[in-house]
Amino acid sequence: MTVDVLAIAAHPDDIEMTCAGTVLSLVAQGKTVAGVDLTRGELGTRGTPEIRLQESAEGARLLNLVARENMGFRDGFFRNDEEHQMALIPVIRQFRPKIILTNAPDDRHPDHGRAAQLITEACFYSGLRQIKTVGKDGQPQEAHRPQFVYYFIQDRSLKPDFVVDVTPYWEGKIAAIKAYKSQFFNPDSPEPQSYISGEAFMKFLEARTREHGHMIGTEFGEGFISKRMLGVKDLFALV
16 A cells, blocks of 8 residues: 555654644545554553554544554664664555655654654665565565655644644544543543643643644644755745
8 A cells, every 4th residue: 555645653642643634634635644653652651552552543543544553663762773764664665655744853752853863764765775675465665765754843842844724624633632532631530640641731732733823824733844945836835
């Protein structure tokens, strides 16, 4: 299965919190989007790996992803090294996306920046034909390098290089986030409080999305960082 866009993130729920509106807008345009979670989030304060896998499946359904996979890397302890790059390259070659959406290059959680670097390098090496990999069918894979890697913005207030208007998809984004019932605000939950489980964090997510929307004159927006120069052929495409 090949897709137009592949979202790869360190933890289940990273995609939903950061680029769910963008994913929904892409699907509405007829684009195909798949998701990959690097870990099962097993170090999280709340929930279990099994619960989070179930929640990520529900998140995938709500986002209309054509596929969602989990790499099973160790939460907190995966590294940007040959072993992990060589595990990711076959996945990138399997989906052959034009665009990768991934973690913030610098963030409060160390996994996020490390994931961004790992995925950036795996995307580059995926384009080298001398690196040999085989697919799930046991057949040799062709080299493939995504055209663009864009980094979504997470906890830290980083300046985006561009913002996607997600106003029509705000309610869908919230529904996808709430698929993670073990993680986010639930006054009836007996589990210990975590950094993201309070009502204030949900208000922060809304405020961040409103802030990015305000930057482009819309109600809600999702910002992204690009490490390469962006260009347009038509100035009116920016309006």
